Amino acid sequence: MTGPDRSKAEPWRRIVVKLSGEALMGGESHGLDSSTLTRIAIDLSDAAALGVEVAVVVGGGNFFRGIAGADKGIERARADSIGMLATVMNALALEFAIEKQGQSARALSAVPMPSLCEAYSRQAALHHLAKGRIVVLAGGTGNPFFTTDTGAALRGAELSCDLIMKATKVDGVYSADPKRDPTATRYEKLTHDEAIAKNLAVMDTAAFALARENRIPILVFSILDAGAICAALQGKGRATFVSP
Numbered sequence: 623m624t625g626p627d628r629s630k631a632e633p634w635r636r637i638v639v640k641l642s643g644e645a646l647m648g649g650e651s652h653g654l655d656s657s658t659l660t661r662i663a664i665d666l667s668d669a670a671a672l673g674v675e676v677a678v679v680v681g682g683g684n685f686f687r688g689i690a691g692a693d694k695g696i697e698r699a700r701a702d703s704i705g706m707l708a709t710v711m712n713a714l715a716l717e718f719a720i721e722k723q724g725q726s727a728r729a730l731s732a733v734p735m736p737s738l739c740e741a742y743s744r745q746a747a748l749h750h751l752a753k754g755r756i757v758v759l760a761g762g763t764g765n766p767f768f769t770t771d772t773g774a775a776l777r778g779a780e781l782s783c784d785l786i787m788k789a790t791k792v793d794g795v796y797s798a799d800p801k802r803d804p805t806a807t808r809y810e811k812l813t814h815d816e817a818i819a820k821n822l823a824v825m826d827t828a829a830f831a832l833a834r835e836n837r838i839p840i841l842v843f844s845i846l847d848a849g850a851i852c853a854a855l856q857g858k859g860r861a862t863f864v865s866p
Contacts, residue, residue, distance in 0.1 A: 634855060636675040636751065638759075639666070639787045640774035640825075643684035643712050645845050652684055654715055663719035665851040666756055670725055674855065675751040677781060679759045679774040680716060682708025688766070702766035706733050709770065713760035714739060720756050732761030732773075744780050751781070771825045775832035786838055787854060788825060789845035794862035795824045812864045814840075830864075840864040 641662065648655025670676050685708035691701030713729040717739075720727040728750045734741040742759060750757050762773040771788070778786045795817070798806040812820075814834035818827055824842055833840055843854040843861035853859040 634674050634784045636677070636781065636783045637669075637785045637787055637855070638677040638679060638774055638778040638781065638783045639669075639789060639851065640771060641678055641680050641716075641789050641845070642770075643681040643708065645789055645791070646680075646712060646716070647684045650684075654684065654712070659715060659719045660722075661848055662845065662851075663716065663723055663725075665849055667720055667723040667725035668849070668852050669855060670754065670756055672852065672855065675754075677747065677751065677757040677759060677777060677783065678716065679762075679770055679777055680709055680712045681770040682706070682710075682712055684708075685711060699766040702762075702768075703733075706761045706764070709762060710735065710738065710760040713758045717758050720758070726753070726755040727758055728755050729758045729760060732759070732764030747777075747781055769826050769829065771829040772832065775825075775829040775836075775838070778838050779832060779836040783838060786833055786840045787851065788840055788842045789851070790824065790842060791844060791846060793844040793860035795822055795842050795864070797822075799823075808860075809862050812862060814864060814866055817864055824862075833864075834866060837866040839866060 646654050646659055648658035666676055682705045686704050688702035688705035691704060692698040710731050717727045717729040729739040730742040730747055731739050732742045747757050759777055762768060762770050763776055774786055792800055795809045796806040800806040814830050818830050841854055841861055841863055854861050
């Protein structure tokens with residue numbers, strides 16, 4: 623199985639971090655935890671300080687999940703639209719938290735709402751990245767029936783990112799949910815084809831397929847510890863590297 627030696631820091635030029643809404647809850651049952659938001663903002667700012675151009679695709683599950691809404695009787699397209707609005711709330715909060723660290727940031731939404739933030743376009747995102755700003759991407763793909771994982775893979779391809787960083791609550795990809803199955807084994811390296819064939823649920827199949835088509839590697843790591851993003855970028859700590 624091919625893959626780089628993660629013991630050596632890779633010269634990543636531009637990355638997209640997929641951050642779930644749930645990651646921003648900390649120990650809360652929903653919404654935003656201020657200390658967790660600050661910790662992640664510091665980590666993103668430190669990553670930018672390494673000279674890496676950083677884009678962040680944020681989810682909205684801490685406020686509303688489209689699939690959960692559909693399960694409660696709201697039609698899926700409408701439920702997903704509500705979920706997109708939730709991602710904008712998270713993006714605005716994260717933009718502010720990053721700027722409090724002295725690092726410039728811009729929130730861009732795939733669902734235009736110009737009174738709140740800039741509308742997403744590839745040109746605008748590339749402009750802000752070139753200026754050293756962290757770009758916080760909200761609204762998913764702007765369409766229902768697509769997850770924010772797929773949104774991260776899409777933005778990674780559009781923005782010519784070298785790496786997709788999937789921030790999770792576990793330290794990599796496992797053969798099964800390690801919280802439910804104590805016999806689950808952790809993968810150090812995988813290919814996109816293997817991840818799809820094994821139906822590994824850390825990202826949806828559409829996201830894996832889009833990353834595979836555009837030959838963008840995926841690094842799956844835990845966001846629970848301070849400095850997790852920088853550590854993963856520098857090849858430290860536990861993570862799973864999914865290669866083309």
